[in-house]
Amino acid sequence: MSEIVVSGYYGFGNAGDEAMLAAMIEALTELKPDIKITVLSGNPEDTRRRHGVDAVYRLNYPEIIQIMRRSDLLISGGGSLLQDVTSDRSLYYYLSIMMLAKKLGKQVMLYAQGIGPVQGAIAQGAMKYIGNMVDLITVRDEGSYEELKRLKVKAPPIYVTADPVLAMHPVDKQIGRSILRKYGQEGVAPLIGISAREWKDWGHYKQVLAQAADIMVKEFGAKVVFLPMQWPDDRSVSQKIAARMRQQSAVLDEEYTTSELLSLVGNFDLLVGVRLHALIFAAVMHVPTAGISYDPKIDRFLETLGERHVGTLKTITVDTLMTRIQELWDEKKHPKRSREREERISHLRNKAFHNAELALTLIGDKQR
Template sequence: MSDIVVSGYYGFANAGDEAMLAAMIEALTDIEPNINITVISGDPDDTRRRHGVAAVYRLNYPEIARVMSKSDLLISGGGSLLQDVTSDRSLYYYLSIMMLAKKLGKPVMLYAQGIGPVQGSLAQGAMRYIGNMVDLITVRDDGSYEELKRLNITAPPIYITADPVLAMHPVDKQIGRSILRKHGQEGVAPLIGISVREWKDWSHFKQVLAHAADRMIEELGARIVFIPMQWPDDLSVSKKIASRMKNKSGVLPGEYTTSELLSLVGNLDLLIGIRLHALIFAAVMHVPMAGISYDPKIDRFLETIGERHAGTLKSVTADSLMDRIRGLWDERKQPNREREQHINILRNKAFQNAELALSLVKK
């Protein structure tokens, strides 16, 4: 029986990161059902309850060391852990966990990470030093691979795979249907979901989304529902945008599990997303999507499925967003076969992450 410790941004009510953890657990246990997994978490009680695995607090280094000393592998990932744009403290934290594992003589795998940007000279040096100590790296896109090359991280084997969530099985849509019914969001008109996030208190994109949402209602006869991915932050910005609209829209108020969010997205006719994992949920559930970019990871994901964004948070306009939506509108009834082929390839690559992790344990 294998014992694996997982380090990442878990226990912070971020639906994308919790979905990555759920996907990792699902893929690893699909291959080895009796595996023992311990997660380093910001809220161990929530992680135990939500995922049914053991968990330790992320700043309790003595306990982390105790658990790690009995383990066969440290997995760091997935997500955009190794970058210094949003914060350099988190970069050094995750590197310190990797360093601890190596000091204890344990193999370390970077699991489907989105690498960079790493801009500071000290951060680049730390990444290069510790990155070349790890045993195996998988990255979720070509851009992350290029960032590793730029940082001169070349010692470990490196594979370009895909985001772990893409390996998840589609879920029953009835769960989401029940949530929509509970909040008065049922109807025969096409349903467009919007997943947003706050960004530097910018107001431009909020006004654009409110105006575009009104046009979707008036020109396409659609219903609009906002789906929060990180609670309660996304709930707040969703309400701000909805309040700027002339027409009525819905805002789902709850904090939802990965399965509930997948099911909700599966009930949509189209999704507009700023959050990366809202777009990935749409891919898993075969729902047409329009992405708005705030980070290279959005562009990278859309490129891997043969798509492009509808604009950045700075550049997006109601016209550019409406043009993108009109281009996707017919796909509600006739799926884009080329994009589905891209997604199927990515699903296989995403599962490869778990296969490589367990092969490292066996070695």
């Protein structure tokens, strides 16, 4: 039986990262049902319960070494693990795990990573040194590929694929309907979801989202639902925005699984998203999106869909946001535009699944 160790930001209540792990497990086991997967997690018990795989604490190095000795491959990914903007400590942690695997003679793959920005001189040197030691790299967008070129990481084969979550199959919407029913958000009125996040305690974008949400309720007769992706942080910021509104809205105040979140998003007629994986969930569930950027990864993903963000957290205005929402509303009447978007998403889904195919070629190479 082949064994894989997966390293990433798992076990911390971030719905996007948990979705990436779920997507990796789904794709890998679809291709190789008997594969054994062990995850390095901040909360091993939660990871075992949530994903049905083995897990160990991510800082328990003696146990990690023991597991790596018997494994065939270390997967590092997906997500924005290798950057030093939000934290340089996490960058060095993930690099140390990769270095450990190579010292133990194991194959290492960066799996659909979003690379950078890497700004510090020491961090750039570490990325160049360890990045050139790994066996295979896939990145989720062209911007990440360009960042690797800038960092002079060029020894391993590098493929531009797509975020792992895009390989997931759409889920049944009934689960989401049941959750929405608990909050009184059912019926024939259009449903508009908002996925926000806290950022430096800024107030401007919160006010813009509140005002735009009020307009959506009044002009479209819509119901507005705030969807928390990072638990419990996003619930708090959603409550702050909802408190600024004059119209009624609903804040979903529970933690949800990947399947539940996908099902909830599938019930929306439109999603306004700050969180990257809220936008990706919308793509998986074929829901139109208006993305607000706080990080290059948002811009990069939207570009793969042939779209642009409607503003950054600093520059977004009610007018620009509502202009885009009106465009999306009108596009629902034009099937051709929807078909073009679906074709892009289908292409990205195939590229996302290719991550797992490439990972298993490494195991095949080792076993021959």
